[in-house]
Amino acid sequence: MTEQLAGGDLSRLRQLNALAVVHVLRGREALTLTELSRDTGLSRPSTEDVVQQLQEQGWLEEVQPAPGVMGRPARRYRFRADAGHVLGVDIGGHTIRVMAADLDGQVKHTVRTPVAITAGRADRLGAVDAAVGECLAGAGLSGADVWATTVGTSGLVDASGRVVLSVAFPEWTGVHLAQHVGRLVGGTVLVENDSRLAALAETWRGVARYAQHVVYLLAGLRTGTGLIIDGRLHRGFAQAAGEIGALPELGWIRAQEHLRGWTGAPAGTDPDDLAGYVFAAARDGDRRAVAVVRRYARDLALGASALVLALDPQLVVLGGGFSRSADVLLEPLRREIEKRCVRIPEIVTSTLGDESVALGAVKLSLEHLQEHLFDARTGVAAPVRPGR
Amino acid sequence: MTEQLAGGDLSRLRQLNALAVVHVLRGREALTLTELSRDTGLSRPSTEDVVQQLQEQGWLEEVQPAPGVMGRPARRYRFRADAGHVLGVDIGGHTIRVMAADLDGQVKHTVRTPVAITAGRADRLGAVDAAVGECLAGAGLSGADVWATTVGTSGLVDASGRVVLSVAFPEWTGVHLAQHVGRLVGGTVLVENDSRLAALAETWRGVARYAQHVVYLLAGLRTGTGLIIDGRLHRGFAQAAGEIGALPELGWIRAQEHLRGWTGAPAGTDPDDLAGYVFAAARDGDRRAVAVVRRYARDLALGASALVLALDPQLVVLGGGFSRSADVLLEPLRREIEKRCVRIPEIVTSTLGDESVALGAVKLSLEHLQEHLFDARTGVAAPVRPGR
DNA sequence: GTTACTTTTGAAGGTCTCCATAATTAGTAA
DNA sequence: TTACTAATTATGGAGACCTTCAAAAGTAAC
Numbered sequence: 001m002t003e004q005l006a007g008g009d010l011s012r013l014r015q016l017n018a019l020a021v022v023h024v025l026r027g028r029e030a031l032t033l034t035e036l037s038r039d040t041g042l043s044r045p046s047t048e049d050v051v052q053q054l055q056e057q058g059w060l061e062e063v064q065p066a067p068g069v070m071g072r073p074a075r076r077y078r079f080r081a082d083a084g085h086v087l088g089v090d091i092g093g094h095t096i097r098v099m100a101a102d103l104d105g106q107v108k109h110t111v112r113t114p115v116a117i118t119a120g121r122a123d124r125l126g127a128v129d130a131a132v133g134e135c136l137a138g139a140g141l142s143g144a145d146v147w148a149t150t151v152g153t154s155g156l157v158d159a160s161g162r163v164v165l166s167v168a169f170p171e172w173t174g175v176h177l178a179q180h181v182g183r184l185v186g187g188t189v190l191v192e193n194d195s196r197l198a199a200l201a202e203t204w205r206g207v208a209r210y211a212q213h214v215v216y217l218l219a220g221l222r223t224g225t226g227l228i229i230d231g232r233l234h235r236g237f238a239q240a241a242g243e244i245g246a247l248p249e250l251g252w253i254r255a256q257e258h259l260r261g262w263t264g265a266p267a268g269t270d271p272d273d274l275a276g277y278v279f280a281a282a283r284d285g286d287r288r289a290v291a292v293v294r295r296y297a298r299d300l301a302l303g304a305s306a307l308v309l310a311l312d313p314q315l316v317v318l319g320g321g322f323s324r325s326a327d328v329l330l331e332p333l334r335r336e337i338e339k340r341c342v343r344i345p346e347i348v349t350s351t352l353g354d355e356s357v358a359l360g361a362v363k364l365s366l367e368h369l370q371e372h373l374f375d376a377r378t379g380v381a382a383p384v385r386p387g388r
Numbered sequence: 389m390t391e392q393l394a395g396g397d398l399s400r401l402r403q404l405n406a407l408a409v410v411h412v413l414r415g416r417e418a419l420t421l422t423e424l425s426r427d428t429g430l431s432r433p434s435t436e437d438v439v440q441q442l443q444e445q446g447w448l449e450e451v452q453p454a455p456g457v458m459g460r461p462a463r464r465y466r467f468r469a470d471a472g473h474v475l476g477v478d479i480g481g482h483t484i485r486v487m488a489a490d491l492d493g494q495v496k497h498t499v500r501t502p503v504a505i506t507a508g509r510a511d512r513l514g515a516v517d518a519a520v521g522e523c524l525a526g527a528g529l530s531g532a533d534v535w536a537t538t539v540g541t542s543g544l545v546d547a548s549g550r551v552v553l554s555v556a557f558p559e560w561t562g563v564h565l566a567q568h569v570g571r572l573v574g575g576t577v578l579v580e581n582d583s584r585l586a587a588l589a590e591t592w593r594g595v596a597r598y599a600q601h602v603v604y605l606l607a608g609l610r611t612g613t614g615l616i617i618d619g620r621l622h623r624g625f626a627q628a629a630g631e632i633g634a635l636p637e638l639g640w641i642r643a644q645e646h647l648r649g650w651t652g653a654p655a656g657t658d659p660d661d662l663a664g665y666v667f668a669a670a671r672d673g674d675r676r677a678v679a680v681v682r683r684y685a686r687d688l689a690l691g692a693s694a695l696v697l698a699l700d701p702q703l704v705v706l707g708g709g710f711s712r713s714a715d716v717l718l719e720p721l722r723r724e725i726e727k728r729c730v731r732i733p734e735i736v737t738s739t740l741g742d743e744s745v746a747l748g749a750v751k752l753s754l755e756h757l758q759e760h761l762f763d764a765r766t767g768v769a770a771p772v773r774p775g776r
Numbered sequence: 777g778t779t780a781c782t783t784t785t786g787a788a789g790g791t792c793t794c795c796a797t798a799a800t801t802a803g804t805a806a
Numbered sequence: 807t808t809a810c811t812a813a814t815t816a817t818g819g820a821g822a823c824c825t826t827c828a829a830a831a832g833t834a835a836c
């Protein structure tokens with residue numbers, strides 16, 4: 001059933017038209033009233049009315065008229081993307097990354113802080129606090145200027161923003177991230193699984209930009225997924241969607257072991273770093289390494305095929321740390337998926353690299369604002385930080 | 389990104405308010421203007437205006453005022469659900485079923501025609517024609533009174549309404565069902581996979597009524613799925629979603645064989661009827677039969693677990709022919725799913741029986757009309773059969 | 777049977793938002 | 807300085823909504 005509009009009085013019409021103007025103007029250069037009138041379908045006088053109101057509210061700003069044109073110079077207006085800001089936080093194993101962006105999604109400042117993989121709960125949270133503070137300062141913002149924040153972390157997260165289960169970092173289980181980060185910034189704080197955020201980033205600014213149905217594979221020391229269905233992030237009923245790796249028959253549990261068994265690396269190499277040596281050897285044509293990669297790809301493809309068969313996505317995106325070795329990994333993966341699936345989706349490599357989680361966090365923050373600030377039900381209010 | 393409203397002039401406001409009135413009135417008893425005014429949030433005079441317009445258009449009808457109340461008797465209006473009708477067609481292996489329903493989804497007439505499992509393409513299509521004709525006649529309708537029709541069939545169907553691939557009936561592949569049925573009725577003809585329609589029916593009038601995420605299992609001579617995600621039927625990019633049975637590792641291919649191997653049935657029993665004997669024997673406590681059912685449940689649970697882990701539904705619905713034996717099948721299935729999944733959804737049995745596909749077809753027809761007739765973008769026009 | 781009470785109906789007046797059209801203004805180009 | 811161009815400003819009108827109040831049509835009480 002489609003979401004039903006509530007109807008309403010005349011002020012509602014103004015709301016809708018204001019929304020139309022904002023929608024046309026967002027993410028674009030400044031426009032004249034005539035252009036706005038054309039793009040919104042409103043008459044010129046009405047457009048002027050709406051624009052004036054939005055300007056008084058603080059959403060729009062007049063900019064210098066464009067010189068050198070025939071006729072009377074037209075006033076131009078732009079959306080004040082800097083009326084509010086959002087934060088995206090990526091809490092990874094080795095790195096904490098914080099991005100500040102304006103309402104158009106323009107990233108204003110990025111902070112990248114290394115953190116020991118062995119760091120405990122308190123140290124890691126302390127590093128997050130420091131990185132957030134540094135990013136705010138770098139962007140010239142205070143915590144009160146932030147309208148929404150999303151935190152990405154590995155593991156299962158509940159709706160309240162608490163880490164319910166973290167396999168990679170047992171000490172992480174139970175951390176109430178929303179509450180913790182909420183001490184530092186205003187507005188809502190969302191917490192989301194990192195694979196999902198990476199998937200979201202790919203649909204926003206990555207290779208999946210025009211796809212409505214996407215399976216994102218996080219291939220790295222952990223294997224994870226993010227599912228985009230109907231253009232929206234799919235979380236499931238209890239935020240547990242995408243955990244297909246838990247099924248032993250689908251190979252993701254043993255996939256790593258193929259790489260771990262590699263003996264061609266210098267003695268004393270951290271098991272976590274072995275993968276790089278395997279991919280490098282395969283790239284150089286080492287037949288044993290190629291075979292190992294093939295076995296890894298086969299197991300990765302098992303789970304991926306299950307997702308592809310279940311969801312029939314337009315696109316499969318290979319991301320995560322191993323996607324840097326897509327030159328040797330993508331082809332075997334593609335072949336194995338093609339063997340098993342009824343309809344073969346495109347299979348491509350992520351281009352966003354290790355910024356994808358933070359970018360996805362920014363995007364999720366923006367989507368949250370979009371729903372609460374520029375929604376057809378509520379219309380647009382004056383630009384102030386929305387409540388929690 | 390939320391679908392953006394276009395804004396517009398005052399007539400648009402009237403559209404929205406008319407829509408609000410229709411929305412309040414649909415599927416309910418007749419209401420007075422005062423009640424409508426309260427439920428829509430409109431003022432009394434405006435409500436009266438809107439109602440009068442809708443009445444002139446033919447959407448609303450005045451009914452006798454309710455007697456015996458204090459004060460001046462209020463006029464009452466009801467939605468004219470009989471302004472248009474939809475059809476739901478289920479083309480099964482043994483049975484063709486056609487339902488005619490009004491705009492409220494009230495089923496007006498049902499026709500059930502047996503057809504030989506061996507019937508060829510022409511015979512089967514002929515039986516469909518006859519059943520549709522009979523159903524129309526029984527409901528007192530002509531083909532021109534039908535505003536939308538949905539046809540359910542096994543196999544993969546493309547967007548134009550052609551059967552792309554039918555494993556169960558090879559002769560069925562290539563049939564252009566939308567075109568064929570379109571000769572008999574007006575309005576749009578949709579064609580959809582039967583498992584998906586059964587799933588839709590469960591969310592409409594079955595056990596999944598209040599769930600947004602549902603995995604429907606069609607367990608019978610074939611094994612299939614229908615996925616409801618975010619309250620909507622999930623088809624995938626190329627209508628190929630839910631084909632998880634194609635992955636050998638997930639057991640659905642071999643699941644049937646456990647039942648086929650049963651030797652406790654009378655000699656000469658059709659292999660297709662064996663299942664009933666197995667379930668009956670298990671019900672009577674036959675230990676070999678119980679073991680066979682357990683093995684079948686285990687393989688069914690493999691594919692089901694993959695779907696549950698991938699999507700994290702609120703609910704798993706067991707439907708299809710074997711759901712009649714849920715008393716012996718459901719518990720083993722539940723146990724096997726619980727072994728494998730991170731979060732366990734409710735697992736329940738379908739209650740709609742063999743009407744589910746036709747009911748789902750009716751529902752899909754209604755949803756199609758909902759989008760085209762009562763949409764926030766288009767508003768409500770006078771009640772006439774929409775074009776193709 | 778009349779009167780009082782209750783609730784709906786119908787009408788009037790006002791406000792808001794939109795539109796179309798015409799007159800005015802501020803630039804560029806000759 | 808004059809012509810041209812295109813945006814701005816002003817005016818009048820229509821549609822849809824609201825609030826308020828008197829009239830109408832019933833039931834309940836006497």
